Amino acid sequence: MITHLKIRDFALIESLDLDFQTGLSIFTGESGSGKSLVFDAVTSLLGGRCSTSNIRTGKEKYSLQAIVSLKDHPEAKTYLTEQGFQWEGEEIILTKELLKDGKARVKIGDSLASTTHLRELGKTIAEIHSQNEQLFLLEKSHQLEFLDRFGRLESLKAKVKLSLQNFRHWKEKLVSFEESVLHSKKRREILNYEIGEIESISPKEGEDESLAQEERFLANGEKLSENYRYILEELSDKENSILKVFPSLLHSIEKITQLVPEKMPIREEWEDVYDRLKALKSTLREDEEELFFSPDRLDMVQTRLQELTKLKKKYSSSVADILLQLQEKKAELEKWSLEEDDRDFLVQKHDQSLAELKELVFQLSRSRRNILNSFEEEVQKELQDLGMEGARLQVVLRWEENPNGEVEDGAKSYFLSESGLDQVEFYFSANLGEKPRPLRKVVSGGELSRVMLGLRSVLGKFCPSPPILILDEVDTGLGGEAANALATKLKRLSRNSQILLITHTQQIAASADSHFLLAKYAENGRTFSQAKILNFGERKLELARMIGGKQVTQGVLKAATDLLQKKAV
Template sequence: MLLSLAIRDFVIVDTLELDFTAGFTVLTGETGAGKSIIIDALSLLLGGRGDGSLVRAGCERAELSARFDLARLPVLADWLAEQALADEGGELLVRRMLDASGRSRCFLNGRAATLAQLKTAGEWLVDIHGQHAHQSLVKPDTQRELLDAYAQSGELVASVAERHRIWQDARQARLDAEQHAAAYALERERLTWQINEVNELNPQPGEWDTLGQQHQRLANAAELQDEARHALNALSDDEGNLISAVAQLQGRLTRFAGVDTRLAPVAALLDSVDAELREALYALRDYVEDIEQNPEELAQVEKRIDALHACARKFRLRPEDLPQRLADWRQQLAELDNVADLDGLLANEAEALSALREAAEVLSARRRRAASELAERISAEMHTLAMAGSRFDIVLTPLATPSAHGAESVEYQVAANAGSPLRPLAKVASGGELSRISLALQVVTSAVAAVPTLIFDEVDVGIGGRVAEVVGKLLQRLGEQYQVLCITHLPQVAARGDVQWQVSKSGEGEAGAVISRIRPLSSKERVEEIARMLGGEQITATTRRHAREMLAG
C-alpha cells in the first residue's frame, strides 16, 4: 500500500508531501489544475520514461520519493532480498531524481537501483488505469493480455513463448540443413579426407617436443658418453681427483677445528660437499651405463620427424599443432553430422512442436475457463452501467499451429442490445459504450489483482447521471479490498470517496509562476467542492443541499 509521496520541483509542483490511507480516495479540482500530477509522479517514480521537460521551469532537478507498506507483498519482499535491496522495516522507499538535462538516478531503500529494477518493483506496487485505456481495448494483443492477466496465467504464457522459440529454432535448423545439403556434403568430404590423412600418423599431444629431445640425445650419444666418463675421472679415477682432495681438506680442517672452533662450520660445509660429489659420482656411473649409441633408434626417430613435418607442410601447419588440429576437425565433423542429419533434425522439430502443443493446450484450458467467467462478470457489470440487455463474450479461435502467444486468437465481442448478434468490439461499441465496457473490465480484473494500490485516472469520462452513481459505487466497493485513488470530474463519484483531496493552482510561485497544490478536504469543505462540481461557479443553497445528500447517501 502507498503510505506517502513527496514531490519537489516536478512540472508545476514546487513542494508537496502527501500521506495516504487505505480505502477509496478521490482527487477533484477544476480543469487544468493538475489533478493528474500524482499519477504522473508515480509513473515516473516507478520506472516510467522521463525527460528534462518534467523539471519545474527554472529548477535544476526534480526529486520524487514514495514509501510503501509491503505487508501484502511477500513476493516483492523476497525479490528485494534477492537483489540486496531489502529493508528490515517491512517497507520500501522508492526515490528518483531527474535533472534538467534528462538524466536520472534511482534508489530503492536508499541503495542505487537500475531503471529495470524500478519497473519490476512498480509492477507489484501500483496498477494505473488511464482515462484513455479504452482506446487500446480494441487491439487483439491488449484483449489477449487482459484475459491472461485475469486468468493469472503469466507462467503458462512464458512457458508457451519459450517452447515456441525452441520449436522455431529446431524448424530453422531443419530448413537450413535442407537448403545447404550440398554444401554440407562437400564440407563433410573435405573434413573426412583431412582427418584420414592425419589419422594415419596418429600424432599425440606433446609428441613433437619429445621427438626433438630424443633426436638430440641419440644424435649426440657418443659425445655425451665421453663427457660423462671425463667427469667420472675428474671425480674419482684421476690422481688428485676431486673427491679425494675434498676429503683431505675436510679431515685437516676438522683436526684444526679443535684449536679454533670457528673452522668447524667450514669443515661441516666440506663434509656436505663431499656427500654431494659422491651423489654426482653415482649418478654419472648410472648414466654411462645407460647411454648407448643406437643408430637404428635414431633412424626411426628421424623418420617419424620427417613424416610429421611433411604432413604439417601439406596443411600449412606447424608439426606441433597437428594433434590439436586433428581434434578440431573431428569436432567440426561431429557438429556437421548433427546439423546435416535430416532424420534427427526432423525428430527434434517434431518433439519441439509436440512440447509446444502440450504447453499451449494447458494455457488454452486455463483461458477457456477464465474467458467464460470473465465474460459473464463483465456482462453483469455492463448491465449496471446502463447497458441493459447487452452481452459480452470472449471468443477463442483455434490456430492451425500454436503461435508464441498460444494455440488460439482472442477476440472480445459484444451485443450492445438485447437480440443483437455478437460482433467484434471495435465494430459495435460507440465511444461512450467502449468507455463503460473498459471500466467494467478494469473493475472486474482489478478485483482479482495482487497489486494493492489501484489508480483510476478519469475513467468516468463520457458518462453521467445514474451511471455515474453506479461507477462511484463500483470504485467504493473496490476500496473495501484495495487502496483506490481516483481522479474524477463527476460529483456522483467524488461523493463516494472515503477521503477527498482538492487540487488547485495559483500564481504564487516565483515571478508569478503557476504552482499546483493538493490538500485534504474537511467534511464542510467537501460539501462546497461537491456543490462546485454540481453547479459550477454559482453555488446556491440548493446545490449545497444536493451535495450534502450525495455525501450522506
C-alpha cells in the first residue's frame, strides 16, 4: 500500500503531503479543485506518462515521492530483487522529478531507475481505472484475462506460452534448416564444379614458376644452340680454331722468354689462359649436349601454363593459394553433407513440441469452457447487487481459422497466440429480454463502471485482489440503490486492497475509511490547490454539500449525519 504521498510544484499543487491508511480512501471536492491532479501524480509515480505542462508556472521542475509498503507485495519484492534494487525493512521510496527540458529523474529506493522500471513495478502493486482507462475492459485480451484469473488458469496459460515459444523455436530451426538445405544444394553444386575444375588441372605447388622458366628456355633454344655451336667452332672445331693455334702461340712465347728471361711471367699467363679456355670448352660442350629444344615440348608447356593462369585468375594469384582453397572447398562440402544428417533430429523436436503444444492448448480451451457458466452466474449476481437486475454478461469463445495456423483440428487450421486458441468477446445485455451484443458496442459509461466493479468483485471472491486499486470517478452516472450497491462493493473490496477513489457520490463517500477534501484558493494573484483529511464533523459538512449543494440546511445536514453513521457495509 501507499503510506505517504508528497507532491511539489505540480500544476495547482505547490506543496502537498498526504498520509494514507488501509481500506477505502476517497477524494471529494468541487470540479477543478485538484482531485485528478493527485491521481495524476500517483499515476506518474507508478510509471504513467508525464508532461512538462504539469510543472507549476515559474518553477523548473515538479517533484513527486511516495512511500510504498511492501508487506503485502511479494511480486513487487521479486521484481525489485531481480532488477537489483535494494531497500530496508518493508518500505521503499519512489521518487520522480520532471524538468522543463522534458528529462525525468527517477529513483527507486536510493538507486537511479527509469520510467520503465516504475511502470513494471507499478504493475505489481496497483491497478488504475478511470473513465478512460477502464476502456481496457473492452479489449478482448483483457476480457480473456478476467476469465483466466477467475478460473485460476494463469499457470496453465503460462505453460501454453512457454510451449508455444518452444514450438516456434524448433519450427524456426526446421524452416531455417530447410532453407539452408536449398542453399546448400546450390552451394554443393558450385563446390563440386570448382573442386572438379581444380582437380582436373591438378596444379602442383611451384609448378607455374618452373614451367615459366622452362618456357623461356625452350622459346630461346634454337638461338642458344646456334651460339653454342659458333663458340665451340671458334674454340676448337674449325681448322684454325683458337685452341688449335694456341700451342703455336705458346711455342712463340717460350722462344721470347728464352731470349728475354724477364718475360717469363707472360708465358705463365698465356699458359693459364690456355688451361682456362680448355676448361671453358669442356663446360660449353656439356651445356650444348644437355641443351634440348623441342617445339612439341614448348607447345605442351605453354598449354599447361595457360591452364594454370586460368585457375589463378579465377581463384587466386598463386598455385599455393589455389591448393589451400581446394582443401577448404572439400571441407565445406563435407560440412554441408554432415548438416543434412540433422534433419531427422529437427523434425523429431518439431513434431514433439507441436504435440505438446496441441495437448496444452486443447486443455486450456476445455478448462475455459468448463468455467464459463459459473463465471457468468457470478458476474450476474454482482450486477444484480449493483442495481442492474436484468443485466446479463455472456462470454463467447471462438477459434479463428487461419490457413497458416499452427494448430490443426480436423481439416482446419487455427490461429494461435500465447494465450491459446480462444478468441474471447464479452457480450452484454443491460435489460431483461434484450439479446446480448458485444460489450464494446452497447455499454454506456455508467454501465461499464458497474460491469468493471462487478468483475473485480467476482475476482475478489476467487483470487487475490491487487494490493492497490486507484479509481477515478468510476461511479459516474450512478445514484440511488445502484450507488448504495457500488459503495458496498467498494467497501468489501477494500478489505483486501487499498482503494484510492475520486467520487461525487455521497453513499460512497460515507463508506470511506479516510475522506480527503480538495479545495483551491487564490492568494497574491496565484491559484493553489490543497487537501486535508476530514474528521467526523467535517465529513458531515462535506456530505451535506454533496447532497444539497451550497445551501446546507438542517434537513440536509441530518441526512448527511444519518448516512455517515450508517455507512455502507
